[in-house]
Amino acid sequence: MGAINKLRLLYQVRKNQWLKTSELEELQAKKLRAIIKHAYENTEFYHRKFKDAGVRPDDIKTAEDLKKLPFTTKEELREHSTGSMLARGVDLKRCLITETSGSTGIPTKIVYDEAADDFSKAINLRSYTENGLCLRSKWAVFKDLHHFQKQQWFQKLGIFSPLQLSVFDTTDKQVSILREFKPDVLDGYTSSIRLLAKAVEENGSEDIKPKAVFGTSEILDDEMRRYINSVFDVEMIDLFGCVELNRTAWECGEHVGYHIDIDAVIMEFVREGEIVSAGERGEIVYTGLYNYAMPLIRYAIEDIGVPSSEQCPCGRGLPLMKLIEGRSDSFMQVPDGRIFSPIIWTVIMRRVPGIGQFKAIQERKDLIRILLVRDDKFTQRTIDQTEHDIREVMGEEVNVKVELVDEIPKEKSGKIRAAVSKVNIRW
Ligand SMILES: [Zn+2]
Incomplete structure (x- = not known):
């Protein structure tokens, strides 16, 4: 045309x-x-x-x-x-x-x-x-x-x-x-x-x-x-x-x-x-x-x-x-004060082979839990690389804990959210 x-x-x-x-x-x-x-x-x-x-x-x-x-x-x-x-x-x-x-x-x-x-x-x-x-x-x-x-x-x-x-x-x-x-x-x-x-x-x-x-x-x-x-x-x-x-x-x-x-x-x-x-x-x-x-x-x-x-x-x-109304608790603030938008997750995680699905949960400023559903390319390296890549972006003070799960639990709304923070942000 x-x-x-x-x-x-x-x-x-x-x-x-x-x-x-x-x-x-x-x-x-x-x-x-x-x-x-x-x-x-x-x-x-x-x-x-x-x-x-x-x-x-x-x-x-x-x-x-x-x-x-x-x-x-x-x-x-x-x-x-x-x-x-x-x-x-x-x-x-x-x-x-x-x-x-x-x-x-x-x-x-x-x-x-x-x-x-x-x-x-x-x-x-x-x-x-x-x-x-x-x-x-x-x-x-x-x-x-x-x-x-x-x-x-x-x-x-x-x-x-x-x-x-x-x-x-x-x-x-x-x-x-x-x-x-x-x-x-x-x-x-x-x-x-x-x-x-x-x-x-x-x-x-x-x-x-x-x-x-x-x-x-x-x-x-x-x-x-x-x-x-x-x-x-x-x-x-x-x-x-x-x-x-x-x-x-x-x-x-x-x-x-x-x-x-x-x-x-x-x-x-x-x-x-x-x-x-x-x-x-x-x-x-x-x-x-x-x-x-x-x-x-x-x-x-x-x-x-x-x-x-x-x-x-x-x-x-x-x-x-x-x-x-949308929710803004998907932002994460790390110990050095930087604030990360939820957009980072899909991109960090997509680079790592072996991940079927994931969810990032910030429990404390310096602790992020990753719930991870494996796909058929999963190996131990998937876990190592996930931890490494997240800390590379968010800083070495951040501890990353990967947990293997069969399924990512849905929110009450029925949605699956890839990132949730339990930490209040100081904007
Ligand atoms: Zn109108």
Whole structure:
């Protein structure tokens, strides 16, 4: 597809948001019928799943019909994403493959073909351009090393071209890069922005005065939001999504909730197998509407959300959801005073062979317990390297205790969190 076509996609999805909700639901149902038929006819995984459930593609006409189908679990995705979930004829060499680095500590490969990637980028950009990102904004993004991306199509046109900052650089280094860059827009993990805000507040920086700040909702509590807003004198915009489906919901300037991208995904909110009512919390179940390379139908992502029947004063037809307040007790402060964001865990641990899943628990400032589920590459070296790599990053005063377990216990919310600290942080 040419660049013009790609910009047309952005134009199209920006227009979509102003349709009436009922019109958007019609568009959604049309896309749903198409992807259901495609998944049934072209993927072994869903062909079998639909058959086993006694459901024919024609039985699924609207989002409400999805309840006839079973969920797709994270485990199934991990096992089959590059196998039986791939559509017939997909050439992996021509696809974009990303890995989840979610809070569970289990990496999963996600496959997008070019058309899906283009559409996904358009949906993602919509959440930014609606909140102040302009064609040539000076846009700085915090990334973990695994998500450093090659230039996107729109960046080759010299537009929407972000400066990428590593979350592993010291805050001092980030500050000095940003002083020079003078960003209009700051974007990335909320935890990284929180740490940056602290440095800016303490040392002052006239040059870091973004007009817009975007955070991704790995964790955001009221205190964090207030703090970031006050340091940068902005109203930060929180974005919601996941690696599996990219952007799926976002705040507009009204901050009433998150507008769900229902022209790109279906979000169901489920509790004990039933769809919850507006205002009730439920587990988010996603059906992607545009990725024909690796369709995802009723994917249970183990995330919690609350559907809302409120109308947003902004007038967009994209319906709203709310989030349960995030938790900031995933930050860890070590004896020398440094504070680490939870992002570090997935990256440290991914380098170590033999880990199926993990959870880091800070018991005391100088004691971190690692619960570890083995995979088939596990050896004694897995334990040694885990201890070594953590102390290398967090400091030699930190004791690391690895405990082998069969399963990582879930939180009350149903989520698995990769990092929890029992130590209060002195910010
Ligand atoms: Zn709105």
